Amino acid sequence: MPILFDRVTGQPVQVHEMQVKKYRTKLGYVDYDPRPAPVPISNGGDAPPTGICKINIDSLKDLSDKLGLSTAEAKALKDNRPYTRVEDLMAKIPSVPWANLESKINYEAA
Amino acid sequence: MAPTFTANDSLLEVRIAQKALTQLNLVCMYPKVAVVDYEPGAFEVGNDVKIRRPKRRRAISLDPRVASGTFNEAGFFSGTVTLENLWFDGWLTYGIDPRQTIEKYIDETGSQMADSIGTPNDEYMNSLFTSWVATTGAVAVGANPPIAIGACVDSNGNLTSFNSSGLIGAGVAMDKENCPPDNRYALISPVAAGAFLQDAIAITGFAAASIGSGQAIEFGLKGLIPRFGFMVGMSNSITSQAAPTSLDTVSSVSTLAIASVAADTNFSYADYNSTTYIGAVNFTLTCPNGLNTNVAVGQIARIGTSSRATAFGVILRISTATATAPVITLVPFSPNGAKLLPNQITPGTDLFSVPNIGSINTVNHREGLLMAVRQIMEPSPGSGAVAASIVDPDTNLGIQVFRGNYDTGTVSEKNAYYMLTGSQISDFRKTALVLSL
Numbered sequence: 001m002p003i004l005f006d007r008v009t010g011q012p013v014q015v016h017e018m019q020v021k022k023y024r025t026k027l028g029y030v031d032y033d034p035r036p037a038p039v040p041i042s043n044g045g046d047a048p049p050t051g052i053c054k055i056n057i058d059s060l061k062d063l064s065d066k067l068g069l070s071t072a073e074a075k076a077l078k079d080n081r082p083y084t085r086v087e088d089l090m091a092k093i094p095s096v097p098w099a100n101l102e103s104k105i106n107y108e109a110a
Numbered sequence: 111m112a113p114t115f116t117a118n119d120s121l122l123e124v125r126i127a128q129k130a131l132t133q134l135n136l137v138c139m140y141p142k143v144a145v146v147d148y149e150p151g152a153f154e155v156g157n158d159v160k161i162r163r164p165k166r167r168r169a170i171s172l173d174p175r176v177a178s179g180t181f182n183e184a185g186f187f188s189g190t191v192t193l194e195n196l197w198f199d200g201w202l203t204y205g206i207d208p209r210q211t212i213e214k215y216i217d218e219t220g221s222q223m224a225d226s227i228g229t230p231n232d233e234y235m236n237s238l239f240t241s242w243v244a245t246t247g248a249v250a251v252g253a254n255p256p257i258a259i260g261a262c263v264d265s266n267g268n269l270t271s272f273n274s275s276g277l278i279g280a281g282v283a284m285d286k287e288n289c290p291p292d293n294r295y296a297l298i299s300p301v302a303a304g305a306f307l308q309d310a311i312a313i314t315g316f317a318a319a320s321i322g323s324g325q326a327i328e329f330g331l332k333g334l335i336p337r338f339g340f341m342v343g344m345s346n347s348i349t350s351q352a353a354p355t356s357l358d359t360v361s362s363v364s365t366l367a368i369a370s371v372a373a374d375t376n377f378s379y380a381d382y383n384s385t386t387y388i389g390a391v392n393f394t395l396t397c398p399n400g401l402n403t404n405v406a407v408g409q410i411a412r413i414g415t416s417s418r419a420t421a422f423g424v425i426l427r428i429s430t431a432t433a434t435a436p437v438i439t440l441v442p443f444s445p446n447g448a449k450l451l452p453n454q455i456t457p458g459t460d461l462f463s464v465p466n467i468g469s470i471n472t473v474n475h476r477e478g479l480l481m482a483v484r485q486i487m488e489p490s491p492g493s494g495a496v497a498a499s500i501v502d503p504d505t506n507l508g509i510q511v512f513r514g515n516y517d518t519g520t521v522s523e524k525n526a527y528y529m530l531t532g533s534q535i536s537d538f539r540k541t542a543l544v545l546s547l
Contacts, residue, residue, distance in 0.1 A: 011428050012407065016349065019237050
């Protein structure tokens with residue numbers, strides 16, 4: 001038997017074939033789950049990604065915003081350019097957890 | 111009482127309608143177990159036929175020396191049956207068709223019409239037994255599908271072929287609701303009927319050899335047969351249930367652990383003046399990846415282990431407010447028809463599943479299932495059509511045959527037949543399900 005969804009609550013309801021038309025028209029059921037897709041579980045409250053950071057090019061503000069760094073960390077990052085790999089970052093600014101940020105970094109040269 | 115014959119009864123369309131109605135009375139099973147014709151009047155498609163009955167009252171043991179009795183106004187339960195189906199089929203007849211004999215034409219045409227109407231109508235009436243809707247908040251349960259379940263299970267809790275225990279279980283559940291013991295009917299699937307009545311019909315010795323059990327079953331299945339407090343009949347409209355591919359959104363799982371159970375306080379009887387809960391239980395499940403949307407309201411769930419069926423229940427509500435801990439609301443009935451309390455479920459041991467069920471057989475007291483049949487307006491004189499509308503005075507089934515619109519280019523004319531009908535379960539306490547293979 002087909003499953004239809006309550007248009008308001010999204011509860012799935014198993015409907016006999018003889019009742020499908022009635023559920024769709026009179027009761028307003030729909031063929032899809034109207035509820036928004038579930039939000040993925042957060043990994044410790046990190047801010048949502050704000051785009052890839054060009055570590056050798058971006059401004060002080062972009063470094064801070066995209067990587068979630070403090071102003072002092074962003075300034076140190078800018079002053080110690082250039083970088084070609086994550087190991088450079090770890091060596092020059094060890095206070096930042098670069099392993100967690102690696103996926104957000106682009107090493108394009110200025 | 112036989113239908114009343116009039117001077118027009120020799121007309122072809124009248125004879126066809128009479129033949130169809132006779133056949134319809136034979137092939138329709140659900141109208142045999144329903145109350146029909148309870149409100150006179152003229153109706154059209156979509157109209158509502160009203161149901162109204164007094165709410166149940168209960169006397170107290172009065173001690174006038176201590177306190178006087180309490181007087182309450184009578185309460186009524188109201189509902190409606192919507193005439194939602196205008197069953198129709200039509201066919202062309204050609205002047206060049208060899209009709210052989212008029213008797214044969216009437217016989218064949220009438221039978222086709224009866225089958226054409228009877229089958230979908232039985233399926234429609236059967237569908238009422240599983241037609242739950244999604245709800246939130248408090249719900250007064252009255253004119254709703256059944257929640258009571260009896261099940262035919264073996265010692266390991268697996269469903270078996272239909273047997274007396276499932277029927278008795280449904281009877282027990284109806285007894286607990288004070289359902290009258292007379293006029294109880296069970297419509298079971300052909301598979302269930304074969305298994306059940308084969309057991310029940312005793313054929314021994316010479317008779318068994320000469321008649322054969324197959325023939326005995328064939329004869330036994332005609333009509334309604336009394337068994338264990340029910341008139342048992344067979345219907346091709348009995349449905350089954352297929353287990354969802356997975357209860358979980360990610361991995362393929364067929365059972366979910368029950369984290370906790372609690373008595374529900376949302377579902378109550380519509381029939382009592384004071385709030386009385388129907389005994390629903392909220393099952394909080396452990397579902398790490400979220401409940402699959404193929405678990406739905408109206409499905410029948412199994413509570414138990416691989417070696418024991420603790421209970422079965424119709425899913426009344428699904429709450430996924432906490433995705434990993436969905437809450438399923440159902441009224442758990444043990445296979446023998448006893449309604450279980452939350453403390454009779456063992457979280458951590460009992461598991462939740464939605465099983466395969468071969469036959470979801472239906473049981474009802476006649477008053478629990480209502481059916482209305484009304485006639486539509488016949489073609490007016492001068493319209494070029496002729497009509498025959500007849501109603502069986504016993505079952506109130508009716509059929510209408512309209513014929514006309516002759517096409518001289520193709521030497522053909524249109525024949526149409528109709529039945530305007532609607533059905534409703536009046537009281538869930540007078541209905542039940544019996545699960546079997």
